[in-house]
Amino acid sequence: MAALQSAGVIALELDILDPKVQQQMSDPSRFGIKKVQLPPSLKLRMETIAKRVCAPVETLEELHPLMQLITVTIHDARFSGLELAYGSEIFLAGFSRGAKKRIEGLETPELQMHALLAGEAQDIIETVESGLTLFETGKQRTQTDRLINAWATRNMDELQRYEEWCECMITETDRKYMKGLLDDRNPHLAASIDKLSRDGRKVFAAVGSLHLIGPNSVPKQLEKMGYKIERVVFEEIARH
Secondary structure: OHHHHHOOEEEEOOOOOOHHHHHHHOOHHHHOOOOOOOOHHHHHHHHHHHHHOOOOHHHHOOOOHHHHHHHHHHHHHHHHOOOHHHOHHHHHHHHHHHOOOEEEEOOOHHHHHHHHHOOOHHHHHHHHHHHHHHHHOOHHHHHHHHHHHHHHOOOHHHHHOHHHHOOOOOOHHHHHHHHHHHHOOHHHHHHHHHHHHHOOOOEEEEOOHHHHOOOOOHHHHHHHOOOOOOOOOOOOOOOO
16 A cells, blocks of 8 residues: 555556546457357357356347457356456556546557457357366366465465466467467566656556566566566465
């Protein structure tokens, strides 16, 4: 809290409370991202999973297939105690407004939408099928629990081994998608943090936990730019 209060600018991947950002994110087609139709068999499987996790089946079909998969994943995470409305990004965006802090996005909606949704139709279908299989085999929630626990207990060793146990990088299509989602974005995120820092204000920057691991992580990118990276380990906080 002291770091937040002393910051001159709070930087997030995106300011998702900004109405303009929300409007842009709601229509990926404006960024040249084409909607891909799922085969009937996958569509039925998606609907089955959506009903199981209490996702809005009636509006799901209107979304890009990968956004459908993201939506059911977010809804399923509620069963593990993770609620999107209480997410750190939403909290930090709200805090910034309440504290009248300058808030900056580290990337544009277009960049994030392309990382999340762009790709060849066949690759997208394969990614969705792999994701649905995780749900159907019961592995998705196990992995969500493991990821949440690693984050909540500050277990960086567990996070560093994410690729080994996530079962999300088995095929070449999986690896290609995750590279675009993480490694390809990290240099841009780090460059944006660097640019804000050079403006002379103290920056509090927050990115997703998976951007903090691996040889191409945001901290590694910042180290290459000459920054000294120090991990701060907080004392255990009692849970109530």
